[in-house]
Amino acid sequence: MSTLHSYDYIVFFVYFIIVATYGFWIYYKKKSATSDSKDYFLAEGSLTWWAIGASLIASNISAEQMIGMSGSGFKLGLAISAYEWMAAATLIIVAVFFMPVYLKNKIFTMPQFLNERYNSTVAMIMAIFWLALYIVVNLMSILYLGALAISGISGIDITVCILGLAVFAIVITLGGMKVIGYTDVIQVFFLVLGGLVASYIALNIISGQQGVMKGFATLTSGASEHFHLIFKKDNPNYIDLPGLSVLIGGMWIANLNYWGCNQYITQRALGASLPVARSGLLFAAFLKMLMPIIVVIPGIAVYYIIKENIPAISPDSLLTSSGVQDPNKAYPALLGLLPVGLKGLSFAALTAAIVASLAGKANSIATIFTLDIYKKAMNREAGEKNLVNVGKVTVIVSMLLAVLLSLAIGDALMGEGKQGFQYIQEYTGFVSPGIFAMFILGFFWKKTTSNAALFATIGGFIASVVLKFLPGWIDLSFLYDYGWAVANSSGIYEIPFMDRMLIVFVICIVGMYFISTAENRKGIVPKGLEVDTKMFNVSSSFAAGSLIIILMLVALYTVFW
Secondary structure (H helix, E strand, O other): OOOOOHHHHHHHHHHHHHHHHHHHHHHHHOHHHHHOHHHHHHOOOOOOHHHHHHHHHHHHOOHHHHHHHHHHHHHOOHHHHHHHHHHHHHHHHHHHHHHHHHHHOOOOOHHHHHHHHOOHHHHHHHHHHHHHHHHHHHHHHHHHHHHHHHHHHHOOOHHHHHHHHHHHHHHHHOOOHHHHHHHHHHHHHHHHHHHHHHHHHHHHHHOOOOOHHHHHHHHHHHOHHHOOOOOOOOOOOOOOOOOOHHHHOHHHHHHHHHHHOOHHHHOOOOOOOHHHHHHHHHHHHHHHHHHHHHHOHHHHHHHHHHHOOOOOOOHHHHEOOOOOEOHHHHHHHHHOOOOOOHHHHHHHHHHHHHHHHHHHHHHHHHHHHHHHHHHHHHOOOOOHHHHHHHHHHHHHHHHHHHHHHHHHHHHHHHOOOOOHHHHHHHHHOOOHHHHHHHHHHHHHOOOOOHHHHHHHHHHHHHHHHHHHHHHHOOOOHHHHHHOOOEEOOOOOEEOOHHHHHHHHHHHHHHHHHHHHHHHHHOOOOOOOOOOOHHHHOOOHHHHHHHHHHHHHHHHHHHHOO
């Protein structure tokens, strides 16, 4: 049965009209330019720094954060914020070191980088691989988790929600990157406002209507076990966030790969000048610092409300059909507390996050397929209009595939009782180490060869699979004392996936070094990129903004260690 009032639907309808009208206005204002493929896929030269920063966050924050990360906040606590706060530091690194290399060498897609730095074989293998990863893991998970949340709030059948989100996202995506980038500014506004309202309501309930500051103080003292950023080895959640690895280990690999080597993310800045791109990334970093307030604190608040038996939320609302507590229901349960109108606003914010992420992912899929597969392997003579049309068809086809996958296997992978956010992180982590190793050496070590890159891609994936299933073959309990293995929920000792990423990354780097060195001795001279150390110089304003973020991170980890 629907928990939304007719006024909530009116608020949501107004949101839809605003976004759609603004999107159509941007599209028709620049309609003549959308026949150019670079403008359609990258909005080349037309996105401002604030549009880039907002689009980065709107594309990144989706159901996996609003639902999945809130659920992890409910189960794990503030420690899950490491993904957001460490991402802020990562964005600074990407802005300083990665963006100059991409823009100096006129890189527009990640497979293009691999083609120019290594060879067409590496580029084509990775293009196909990225398409599969984006559709099967990312697009499908965003669509399913988003529909699950919207269904829980509105009472609408989940199949209808999946189809509705897909259609909405297609409408936004067909307008091209310019429409996505500028409509994302509105999406972020709704996202932040709705999230802040949800946090405000929760903290006010916890304080007994005595204000959010009182509520936060009560929450930190009453749920102190949920306010540690670094887990000790005996913490039952250590397997998800293994201690110092979030500061000096695998978290860096996950973040640097996601923010620096990911078409889905870098695409927003690749069409801009370096100063604009850097300013956009810095703005995104500041927004990242705010994200735990609107996605993690609500989850912890629901945990406290259930724990203290505050009648605002019934424990039964978080139970699965089998009676198991479901973290993914924490955020929808909280939204159920909002008054009429505000509930519609938060519903719109959640929908905005989901649609923005779907649109960004679909655009990236279309960009890679059109520019790196269709144009290079299927129709080298394709004109600009043809490329744009192929991109639009690709958007529709990829979304249809995601819909089918969501309906077929979404429940089995991310259904009741499962942490959707952790599912995405772990399975993306099967490939992150190899990809990041291939990129980082490709950037800064000119001797890296194509075969070394292939080793990182294929060998890294195989190593990740072996380490994942190793506990089924060998008892790893002897590694517990060294902090490299802990018992999972079944009592079997396994290596936390974040530590697996670090191990695989080291394997890839070492393997690439020896392969490249051996081939260099045979006279193989790889193609290097144009890199000038002056490219890494930053403006005083960028340096000041970066310092503020770093000081904020130090303060947060000092207080909540």
